[in-house]
Amino acid sequence: MFSRILVANRGEIAVRVIRACREMGIETVAVYSDVDRHALHVRYADYAYRLGPAPASESYLNMEKIIEVARKSGAQAIHPGYGFLAENAEFAKRLEEEGIKLIGPSSEAMRVMGSKTLARQTVTKAGVPVIPGTLEPLATEEEVVETAREIGYPVMLKAAAGGGGKGMRLVRDESEILSALRMARSEAKSSFGDDSVYIEKYIEKPRHVEIQILADSHGNVVHLFERECSIQRRHQKVIEESPSPFIDDETRKRMGEVAVAAARAVNYENAGTVEFLVDADKNFYFLEMNTRLQVEHPVTEMVTGIDIVKEQIRIAAGEPLSFTQEQVRQVGHAIECRIYAEDPDRNFFPCPGLIERLRTPGGPGVRDDSGVFEGFEIPMHYDPMISKLIVWGKDRAEAIARMKRALSEYVITGVKTTIPFHIRVMNNRHFIEGDFDTNFIDKVFFKEEAERELPEPEVAMLAGAIERFRRELRESLRSKEISGEGIGSLWKYTYRPGFGKKF
Ligand code: MV4
Numbered sequence: 001m002f003s004r005i006l007v008a009n010r011g012e013i014a015v016r017v018i019r020a021c022r023e024m025g026i027e028t029v030a031v032y033s034d035v036d037r038h039a040l041h042v043r044y045a046d047y048a049y050r051l052g053p054a055p056a057s058e059s060y061l062n063m064e065k066i067i068e069v070a071r072k073s074g075a076q077a078i079h080p081g082y083g084f085l086a087e088n089a090e091f092a093k094r095l096e097e098e099g100i101k102l103i104g105p106s107s108e109a110m111r112v113m114g115s116k117t118l119a120r121q122t123v124t125k126a127g128v129p130v131i132p133g134t135l136e137p138l139a140t141e142e143e144v145v146e147t148a149r150e151i152g153y154p155v156m157l158k159a160a161a162g163g164g165g166k167g168m169r170l171v172r173d174e175s176e177i178l179s180a181l182r183m184a185r186s187e188a189k190s191s192f193g194d195d196s197v198y199i200e201k202y203i204e205k206p207r208h209v210e211i212q213i214l215a216d217s218h219g220n221v222v223h224l225f226e227r228e229c230s231i232q233r234r235h236q237k238v239i240e241e242s243p244s245p246f247i248d249d250e251t252r253k254r255m256g257e258v259a260v261a262a263a264r265a266v267n268y269e270n271a272g273t274v275e276f277l278v279d280a281d282k283n284f285y286f287l288e289m290n291t292r293l294q295v296e297h298p299v300t301e302m303v304t305g306i307d308i309v310k311e312q313i314r315i316a317a318g319e320p321l322s323f324t325q326e327q328v329r330q331v332g333h334a335i336e337c338r339i340y341a342e343d344p345d346r347n348f349f350p351c352p353g354l355i356e357r358l359r360t361p362g363g364p365g366v367r368d369d370s371g372v373f374e375g376f377e378i379p380m381h382y383d384p385m386i387s388k389l390i391v392w393g394k395d396r397a398e399a400i401a402r403m404k405r406a407l408s409e410y411v412i413t414g415v416k417t418t419i420p421f422h423i424r425v426m427n428n429r430h431f432i433e434g435d436f437d438t439n440f441i442d443k444v445f446f447k448e449e450a451e452r453e454l455p456e457p458e459v460a461m462l463a464g465a466i467e468r469f470r471r472e473l474r475e476s477l478r479s480k481e482i483s484g485e486g487i488g489s490l491w492k493y494t495y496r497p498g499f500g501k502k503f
Pocket of ligand 1: 203
């Protein structure tokens with residue numbers, strides 16, 4: 001087993017990894033940028049090294065500096081967390097050359113899964129259903145028009161090097177396809193430095209369901225069931241849960257088997273996630289494979305009891321998985337809300353700043369994975385996620401009730417947060433019924449909220465009328481008291497909600 005691990009990340013995920021190491025008796029090396037010198041991950045680690053100034057390119061993305069720190073500090077392995085260098089095949093390659101173990105898959109698995117067309121080719125050979133479409137990038141405009149006709153509209157153009165919705169265009173009619181192609185290509189070029197584009201059939205109202213897998217260096221591959229991740233806003237997940245309220249046992253079993261096959265197709269090692277789109281008829285299609293630990297891994301940990309980060313470390317150290325597929329059970333229900341320093345009333349505009357007060361929720365079934373503390377200043381240079389609030393309940397109804405309770409206990413002042421938004425989603429009838437797809441937040445939730453909002457003149461009128469009624473009541477009660485009449489007809493007010501104690 002390793003005796004010292006470098007954590008090449010910041011924030012809650014660095015803290016998460018350091019906690020696992022501490023419990024395993026492994027020393028940790030934190031790295032930090034100037035604005036993070038007082039951050040929680042620096043405080044919790046055994047050693048800490050400065051990388052450079054705040055910009056990620058000069059700190060958390062600086063491969064050679066991080067390798068130098070690993071050497072100097074005597075770390076035998078590097079945990080990359082998520083984001084930054086986590087899915088960088090070049091970084092994985094450099095570590096292989098340097099003889100430093102990356103707690104993650106091989107650079108080759110990263111390279112294959114990093115290209116959407118290469119991934120589609122590779123998993124197709126292993127019998128994994130992919131979204132109907134091309135397995136190769138498209139060369140000419142004629143080829144694009146012809147292929148789209150064969151597939152049938154609507155279609156999606158996607159960047160071969162892409163992910164996360166960038167370089168992606170929905171095309172409903174042939175008349176739009178060439179302009180969409182130009183836009184997809186230029187977006188792909190500027191985002192990924194590669195303008196290769198391929199075509200897929202468009203899946204209407206899909207759900208995003210992903211399977212967590214673990215693969216050791218001895219050829220054992222298991223899955224830890226699914227996470228439902230359809231609650232997204234502009235391709236950013238905001239709420240995840242496990243199990244998915246939409247997936248039945250039969251589909252769950254088949255998706256698990258297919259995910260394991262996809263992992264085997266690239267000789268995958270360590271923790272990974274196979275993403276699927278699921279259509280209204282429960283047909284599921286491979287979307288992509290994420291070759292890293294994911295933000296939402298805690299919901300899987302809560303329903304399976306498996307510590308995914310500890311398993312990652314054991315796998316990287318060459319140990320075999322300590323359990324079989326049959327021993328993995330999904331118990332109860334877990335939900336995660338990502339709490340961001342963003343203002344939901346200003347279109348989720350980032351709101352970095354000083355956390356003046358902080359009281360985190362607790363009690364039965366509540367987990368708060370956070371990298372902040374009272375007095376911490378959230379830097380503007382990185383992702384503004386403050387914490388992940390995760391709850392477990394015996395069933396989905398208890399998990400929702402518990403999440404509402406936990407959200408209502410949360411106190412964060414100094415910065416605006418997405419907590420009020422989460423409370424509203426937890427009270428939304430579509431969410432409560434599990435009736436949602438990837439369009440829910442942008443197309444259903446905000447639309448319904450806007451419709452429910454009273455037009456402002458009416459709100460003002462009602463507020464004015466209420467205020468006038470209260471004042472008259474107060475004055476009449478006071479004048480009666482003064483005149484010696486007493487409050488007289490108390491019966492009139494006693495049974496009106498809210499009036500009993502106020503006057
Ligand atoms: C799709 C799709 C429908 N049909 N592909 C968006 C991000 C990228 N990872 C894949 N995405 C989609 N690909 C086909 N053929 C719909 C989406 C999509 C989506 C997927 C997952 C989660 C949220 C989403 C929101 C909008 C669109």
